[in-house]
Amino acid sequence: xxxxxFIQQLLNGLSIGSIYAIFALGYTLIFSILGIINxxxxxxxxxxxxxxYALMGEAFGFNGLLANAALPIKLPFPLxxxxxSIIAGLVGVAIERIAFRPLxxxxxxxxxxxxxxxxxxxIVVNLIQYLVGAENYTFPGNTFGxxxxxxxxxxxxxxxxxxxxxxxIFLVSVLVLAxxxxxxxxxxxxxxxxxxxxxxxxxxxxxxxxxxxxxxxxFISSFLAGVAGTLVGSSVxxxxxxxGIAFGLKGLAVIVxxxxxxxxxxxxxxxxxxxxxxxxxxxxxxYKDAVAFGILFIMLLVRPQGLLGRRLxxxx
Amino acid sequence: xxxxxxxxxxxIVSMVLGALLGLSLYLPLMTGQLSLASxxxxxxxxxxxxxxxxxxxxxxxxSFPIPLLLLEMLIAAIVSGILGVxxxxxxxxxxxxxxxxxxxxxxxxxxxxxxxxxxxxxxVGIFGIPQPFAxxxxxxxxxxxxxxxxxxxxxxxxxxxxxRAFVAIREDELAAGAMGINPTYYxxxxxTLGSILAGVAGALSAHFxxxxxxxxxxFDASIIYLTSVLIGGSRTFVGPVLGGMVFTALPxxxxxxxxxxxxxxxxxxxxxxxxxxxxxxxxVLGTIFFPQGLVTPDLLKKIKRxxx
Numbered sequence: 227x228x229x230x231x232f233i234q235q236l237l238n239g240l241s242i243g244s245i246y247a248i249f250a251l252g253y254t255l256i257f258s259i260l261g262i263i264n265x266x267x268x269x270x271x272x273x274x275x276x277x278x279y280a281l282m283g284e285a286f287g288f289n290g291l292l293a294n295a296a297l298p299i300k301l302p303f304p305l306x307x308x309x310x311s312i313i314a315g316l317v318g319v320a321i322e323r324i325a326f327r328p329l330x331x332x333x334x335x336x337x338x339x340x341x342x343x344x345x346x347x348x349i350v351v352n353l354i355q356y357l358v359g360a361e362n363y364t365f366p367g368n369t370f371g372x373x374x375x376x377x378x379x380x381x382x383x384x385x386x387x388x389x390x391x392x393x394x395i396f397l398v399s400v401l402v403l404a405x406x407x408x409x410x411x412x413x414x415x416x417x418x419x420x421x422x423x424x425x426x427x428x429x430x431x432x433x434x435x436x437x438x439x440x441x442x443x444x445f446i447s448s449f450l451a452g453v454a455g456t457l458v459g460s461s462v463x464x465x466x467x468x469x470g471i472a473f474g475l476k477g478l479a480v481i482v483x484x485x486x487x488x489x490x491x492x493x494x495x496x497x498x499x500x501x502x503x504x505x506x507x508x509x510x511x512x513y514k515d516a517v518a519f520g521i522l523f524i525m526l527l528v529r530p531q532g533l534l535g536r537r538l539x540x541x542x
Numbered sequence: 543x544x545x546x547x548x549x550x551x552x553x554i555v556s557m558v559l560g561a562l563l564g565l566s567l568y569l570p571l572m573t574g575q576l577s578l579a580s581x582x583x584x585x586x587x588x589x590x591x592x593x594x595x596x597x598x599x600x601x602x603x604x605s606f607p608i609p610l611l612l613l614e615m616l617i618a619a620i621v622s623g624i625l626g627v628x629x630x631x632x633x634x635x636x637x638x639x640x641x642x643x644x645x646x647x648x649x650x651x652x653x654x655x656x657x658x659x660x661x662x663x664x665x666v667g668i669f670g671i672p673q674p675f676a677x678x679x680x681x682x683x684x685x686x687x688x689x690x691x692x693x694x695x696x697x698x699x700x701x702x703x704x705x706r707a708f709v710a711i712r713e714d715e716l717a718a719g720a721m722g723i724n725p726t727y728y729x730x731x732x733x734t735l736g737s738i739l740a741g742v743a744g745a746l747s748a749h750f751x752x753x754x755x756x757x758x759x760x761f762d763a764s765i766i767y768l769t770s771v772l773i774g775g776s777r778t779f780v781g782p783v784l785g786g787m788v789f790t791a792l793p794x795x796x797x798x799x800x801x802x803x804x805x806x807x808x809x810x811x812x813x814x815x816x817x818x819x820x821x822x823x824x825x826v827l828g829t830i831f832f833p834q835g836l837v838t839p840d841l842l843k844k845i846k847r848x849x850x
Contacts, residue, residue, distance in 0.1 A: 263639055324826065325829075325830075328830045329829065329830060334833060335574075336638075336639075338833055339829075340642065341576070341768065341772055341825060342825065342830070344765050344825060345765075345823070345825025346826060347765075348765055348821055349822030352816060352819045353816075356812075356816045475650055478646060512654070512658040513655075513658060516654040516655070519646075519651050523651075526632045526640060530636050
């Protein structure tokens with residue numbers, strides 16, 4: 227492999243890896259607070275992509291209930307991305323209300339909550355399919371305005387062209403990660419959120435509105451899923467309502483690699499899996515989707531707490 | 543009668559197979575472990591039967607010999623059992639959600655492999671799997687005894703030491719460990735028994751359905767069978783059997799309901815095309831309002847008392 231190809235693949239890997247990172251952070255935030263994995267996360271990812279697509283004023287196909295429908299507004303991509311992700315976040319809050327809170331109130335088995343989130347995933351994905359059909363949707367050609375299709379990072383005689391989309395994705399992801407890191411580590415709300423994650427009962431005794439912060443966590447988590455879904459959708463296409471489920475399963479491999487509940491772990495795990503996938507040789511590309519799951523298995527065998535996770539000690 | 547069997551034969555056999563898959567998910571749940579692997583082992587068993595019957599065993603004219611079918615089911619059971627142990631041990635040493643994660647990874651790896659390997663026929667799958675029986679309903683000769691034997695064994699299991707250990711682990715793994723029960727051993731055992739059952743059901747299904755492809759064992763299928771077990775009842779083996787049967791027949795039932803005259807068009811359409819939305823709603827409502835499922839041990843006791 228020559229150097230140009232190496233750098234290209236590395237940047238491709240970092241670009242997709244940064245999406246894995248923000249997506250997996252959504253899993254991690256909820257896991258660190260509630261100790262459960264929200265299987266509806268992948269469905270919200272799908273939803274975010276469709277919402278952004280719709281907010282840009284693009285029409286849907288002729289299958290489904292909303293055949294050929296389009297919103298009367300045509301928002302530019304950045305605005306649609308933010309608004310679509312906010313709506314995705316609000317859907318996350320609604321999901322918490324309907325499917326998680328009643329079980330938490332009762333102190334139900336975490337297993338039941340996991341199952342309930344699977345149910346929500348099934349509803350969201352199939353509702354999308356029911357409304358707008360199962361076809362592929364591609365974001366319009368001018369999504370990124372007048373930016374060129376690719377930017378040359380090498381010299382004139384030794385070009386290293388990188389798709390602009392990849393760079394946009396990487397920059398957006400880094401920006402989101404920076405804001406989130408600042409919020410969690412350096413603001414009062416972030417501190418309170420970490421306190422709730424550490425010990426909800428003690429946190430509520432100290433006057434922190436635990437339920438409020440759980441709602442906030444669901445909002446942020448689902449917002450991140452919406453951003454990730456939109457970024458993947460705009461770089462490739464929205465491959466039907468189920469594309470978030472497959473991505474969501476891969477996100478599980480990311481959090482196991484990084485360590486369940488570890489925020490830096492989710493970022494590291496995402497970037498690593500992105501880069502490893504990018505370096506799968508072309509003739510084996512059909513097996514690319516299995517790589518992340520192979521990594522998950524190996525981690526369970528050798529280091530179940532993940533790269534940066536804390537070893538869980540069960541107290542009686 | 544003959545007409546009834548011709549029309550509903552395939553559905554009845556599917557319902558029996560659905561009940562077997564329900565039981566295969568119920569076994570790990572007995573120890574409180576969420577496994578999403580049953581459709582994976584089901585797909586694996588199906589591929590084993592499909593490959594053996596189309597490529598290995600001599601195919602002569604006429605129907606496929608039944609002893610060979612049973613041999614395929616046995617091989618599927620052995621392979622599923624070995625793989626069950628291999629997947630189960632790393633995941634079940636750990637407490638918590640790890641089995642669900644490992645089984646998701648397992649199902650996905652199997653799916654990618656079956657889509658890309660030559661021997662599984664790639665995305666097209668395997669066609670023309672030979673038929674041991676003349677009509678679909680005759681599959682009951684194998685499927686029904688299989689279900690009855692499994693049910694009997696589970697009925698026994700629930701009252702002997704092994705089953706008690708399963709339940710003890712589900713209620714409190716640490717306490718069970720302190721009582722001298724080895725949680726990992728019993729969890730792997732329960733998971734492996736479930737895998738074997740799913741593999742055997744898959745081997746039979748491949749012949750029954752005549753074709754086999756990568757769509758057989760997906761994440762979706764995992765969720766649907768999980769629903770059937772949880773709604774049916776996850777505290778006694780009767781729940782998964784009833785749940786598996788009803789949920790296999792549910793698409794047909796919904797289709798029939800959708801044809802009732804006088805129903806609003808949007809509702810009829812939702813029942814016909816939005817089957818999975820209905821499933822999802824059932825899962826969420828079921829976990830909130832019937833955490834033990836519809837068929838609970840208490841309910842069975844009540845029925846027994848009334849009979850006396």
